[in-house]
Amino acid sequence: MKKSLIALAVLTASGISFAQSSVTLFGVVDAAYAKGTGSLTDKTQLKNSGHNSSRFGVRGTEDLGGGLKASFWLEAGVNNDDGSGSGTNNNNQTIPGADPVINARNQGLTFNRRSTVSLEGSFGEVRLGRDYTPQFWTETAFDPFGTNGVGTNIAFNKGGNTGVRASNSIGYLSPSFSGVKVWVQTYMGENASNAAAKAGDGNAIRVSYDAGPLSLAYATSSTKVSAGVNNDTSNIGASYDFGVIKLMAQANKTKVDGAADIDGYVVGATAPLGSGYARIALSETDKAGNKSNLTAIGYVYGLSKRTDLYATYARVTNKGTNTAALNGATTGAGMSSSGYDFGIKHAF
Numbered sequence: 001m002k003k004s005l006i007a008l009a010v011l012t013a014s015g016i017s018f019a020q021s022s023v024t025l026f027g028v029v030d031a032a033y034a035k036g037t038g039s040l041t042d043k044t045q046l047k048n049s050g051h052n053s054s055r056f057g058v059r060g061t062e063d064l065g066g067g068l069k070a071s072f073w074l075e076a077g078v079n080n081d082d083g084s085g086s087g088t089n090n091n092n093q094t095i096p097g098a099d100p101v102i103n104a105r106n107q108g109l110t111f112n113r114r115s116t117v118s119l120e121g122s123f124g125e126v127r128l129g130r131d132y133t134p135q136f137w138t139e140t141a142f143d144p145f146g147t148n149g150v151g152t153n154i155a156f157n158k159g160g161n162t163g164v165r166a167s168n169s170i171g172y173l174s175p176s177f178s179g180v181k182v183w184v185q186t187y188m189g190e191n192a193s194n195a196a197a198k199a200g201d202g203n204a205i206r207v208s209y210d211a212g213p214l215s216l217a218y219a220t221s222s223t224k225v226s227a228g229v230n231n232d233t234s235n236i237g238a239s240y241d242f243g244v245i246k247l248m249a250q251a252n253k254t255k256v257d258g259a260a261d262i263d264g265y266v267v268g269a270t271a272p273l274g275s276g277y278a279r280i281a282l283s284e285t286d287k288a289g290n291k292s293n294l295t296a297i298g299y300v301y302g303l304s305k306r307t308d309l310y311a312t313y314a315r316v317t318n319k320g321t322n323t324a325a326l327n328g329a330t331t332g333a334g335m336s337s338s339g340y341d342f343g344i345k346h347a348f
Contacts, residue, residue, distance in 0.1 A: 021060075021061055021062050021063045021069075022060060022061050023058065023059070023060040024058070024059055024060065025056075025057070025058050025348075026056075026057050026058075026059065026347075026348065027054075027055050027056040027057055027078070027347070027348055028052045028053065028054055028055050028345060028346070028347045028348075029054055029078070029080050029345070029346050029348075030048055030049050030050060030051055030052050030053070030054045030080070030343060030344070030345040030346075031046060031047070031048055031050070031054075031080055031081060031343055031344060032046070032047055032048075032050030032051070032149070032310075032341040032342060032343025032344075033045075033046055033341070033342045033343065034046070034047045034050065034150065034327045034328075034339065034340070034341045034342075034343075035327060035339060035340055036150075036325060036326045036327025036328050036329030036337065036338070036339040037326075037329050037337060037338050037339065038325040038326075038329035038330050038331030038332075038335070038336075038337040039331045039332045039335040039336070039337075040329075040330040040331055040332055041329055041330045042329050043327060043328035043329050045081075045327065045328060046081050047081055047327075047341075048078070048079050048080045048081045049148055049149070050148065050149040050150070050310065050312070050341040050343040050345075051146075051148055051149060051300065051308060051310045051341075051343060051345045052146070052148060052345050052347070053077065053113070053148060054077065054078040054079070054080050055075055055076060055077055055078055055113055056075070056076050056078050056109065057073065057074055057075035057076065057113070057114070058074050059071065059072060059073045059074070059075075060072055066121075067121050067122050068119070068120070068121045069119075069120050069121070070117070070118065070119055070120075071117070071118045071120065072116065072117045072118070073114050073115070073116050073117075073118070074111045074114070074115055075111060075113040075114040075115070076109040076110060076111050076112065076113060077110075077112050077113050078109070085108050085109040085110050085112075086110065086112050086113075087110065087112060088110045088111075088112035088130070088167070089112075089161055089165075089167060090167060091167055091168065091188075091189045091190050091200045092161045092162050092166055092167055092168070092187060092188075092189050092199075092200035092201075092202065092223065093161060093189055093199045093200040094161060094199075094225075111130070112130070112165075113165070114129070114130060114131055114132070114165070115129045115130040115131075116128060116129035116130065116131050117129060122175065123175070124172060124173050124174040124175050125171075125172070125173040126170075126171070126172055127169075127170075127171040127172075127173065128169070128170055128171075129168075129169065130165060130166070130167045130168070130169065131165060131166065131169050131171055131185070132164065132165055133162050133163070133164065133165060133166050133169075133185065133187075133204050133221060134183045134184075134185055134204040134205060134206030134219045134221065135163075135204055135206065135219040135220065135221045135233050135234070135235055135252075136163060136164045136165070137183070137206060137217075137219070138206060138208075138217045138218070138219040138235045138236070138237045138250065139153065139156055139235060139237075139250065139252065141215070141217065141237060141239075142215075142217070142237030142238065142239055142248045142249065142250035142266070143156065143248075143250065143266055143268070143281065144248060144266075144268035144269060144270050144279040144280065144281045144296075145268075145279060145281055145296060145298065145312070149298075149310075149312050149341050149343075150296065150312050150313075150314045150326050150327055150339040150340060150341045151279070151281055151294075151296030151297075151298055151312045151314045151341075152296075153250070153264070153266040153281065153283040153294070154264070154266075154283045154284065154285050154292050154293070154294035154316060154324060155252055155262070155263075155264020155265065155266065155283055155284065155285040156264075156283075158233060158252065158254035158262050158264065158285075160223055160225060160231040160233075160256075161200065161223065161225075162187065162200075162202055162204075162221065162223045162231075163233070166185065166187035166202065166204075167187065167200075168187055168188040168189075168190055168200075169185050169186065169187040169188075170185070170186050170187070171183065171184065171185040171186075172184045172185075176210075179209050179210050179211045180207070180208070180209050181207070181208050181209075181210075182205070182206070182207055183205065183206040183207075183208075184203075184204075184205050185203070185204045185205070186202070186203045186204075187200070187201070187202050187203075187204075187223075188200065188201055189201045189224070196227050197224060197225075197226045197227040198224045199224055199225060199226055200223070200224065201223070201224045202221060202222055202223035202224060203221065203222055204219065204220065204221035204222075205219065205220060205221075206218070206219035207219075213240055213241040213242065213243075214238075214239075214240050215237075215238065215239045215240075216237070216238050217236070217237050217238075218234075218235070218236045218237075219234065219235055219236075220232070220233065220234035220235075221233050221234075225256070225257075228257060229256065229257045229258060230255075230256070230257055231254065231255075231256050232254070232255040232256075233252065233253070233254045233255075234252065234253055235250060235251065235252035235253070236250065236251055236252075237249065237250035237251075238250075244271065244272070245269050245270070245271040246269060246270045246271070247268075247269050248266075248267070248268055248269065248270075249265070249266065249267040249268075250265065250266050250267075251263075251264070251265040252264050252265070260287050260288035261287070262285060262286070262287045263285070263286045263287075264283065264284060264285040264286065265283065265284055266281055266282070266283035266284075267281070267282050267283075268280050268281030268282060268283075268296075269281075273299065274301070275301055275302050276299060276300045276301040276302050276308070277299070277300055278297075278298070278299050278300075279296075279297070279298050279299070279300070280296065280297045280298075281294075281295075281296045282294070282295055282296075283296075285322075285324075287322075289319075289320055290318075290319060290320030290321045290322045291318070291319040291320065291322060292316055292317070292318050292319075292322045292324040293316065293317050293319075294314055294315070294316045294324075295314065295315050295316075296312060296313070296314035296315075297312070297313055297314075298310060298311060298312035298313070298341075299311055306346060306347045306348065307344070307345070307346045307347075308344070308345045309343070309344055310341070310342075310343055310344075310345065311340070311341065311342050311343075312340060312341045313338070313339075313340045314326055314338065314339055314340070315336065315337070315338040315339075316336060316337050316338075317336045318331070318333065318334050318335060318336065318337075319334060320333070320334060321333045321334075322334070323335075324337065325337035326338060326339030327339035327340075327341070
């Protein structure tokens with residue numbers, strides 16, 4: 001309530017007129033001392049987002065009556081280790097000869113994490129703008145490390161430019177039908193009508209089931225990369241919370257036309273321990289017999305409901321031509337790498 005009133009006062013003072021029933025400022029600031037070692041080079045750094053992704057956002061909701069409401073969500077990634085904003089991918093495409101992320105780390109805040117407007121009711125929610133992709137939501141929900149930090153699933157984010165988020169998206173999120181929910185999304189590369197490739201266009205769907213301690217989900221997506229080349233990604237995940245321990249597992253597959261399939265999985269658990277919780281995960285990625293296997297273990301200590309201390313240690317072993325390394329280190333083909341994070345996360 002306090003945050004909502006502060007936001008209301010700021011916007012009113014700036015002369016902005018709005019009709020939201022509520023406006024809330026929110027965010028996370030996360031920083032970690034991180035070390036990575038490899039057979040070629042080591043690296044030590046202060047990085048952000050070792051436990052949760054650092055961010056700054058504002059969201060609001062207007063009650064339209066009759067069970068209908070409108071809402072907005074603007075959320076920016078923050079690199080709090082150096083004070084820069086996070087870059088965004090304009091149209092889900094890779095620019096030839098350039099990094100697919102536009103203007104990364106050299107500009108102010110961009111609402112690269114989420115930038116949506118929604119209409120919600122008993123029918124569900126229709127959401128427009130830049131948003132998470134359905135297949136990513138399964139990846140992060142069934143990873144004990146939440147796809148953050150040195151312990152992240154080694155098979156994470158094989159979906160190309162829309163592996164995590166998609167720009168120019170239209171999504172529908174259904175209400176729950178006895179625990180079953182459906183999330184359908186389409187996104188556009190905003191190509192000219194005579195463009196052959198339709199790069200950046202795609203579709204995705206996620207079906208989930210939640211009943212008490214049990215969660216299940218399946219998601220799949222297809223994104224056009226270039227003429228005749230699609231990136232198709234699918235995954236399936238499950239978790240069960242026994243109270244004393246929560247077990248989870250997930251498997252994924254990526255198919256890119258003209259390239260070998262990429263298969264991956266993660267299995268792990270979280271468990272309450274003292275004033276926090278422990279987590280452990282084993283994950284693997286495999287492309288044509290070239291494999292990387294990651295083992296990670298960590299502990300999160302709660303100082304309060306909003307502030308945590310955390311520590312994570314991970315080690316990756318490679319087979320074949322793979323050179324996966326941790327926390328910025330580099331290692332040779334078939335060699336190993338290790339890394340650790342010590343950090344603090346504060347949410348507001």
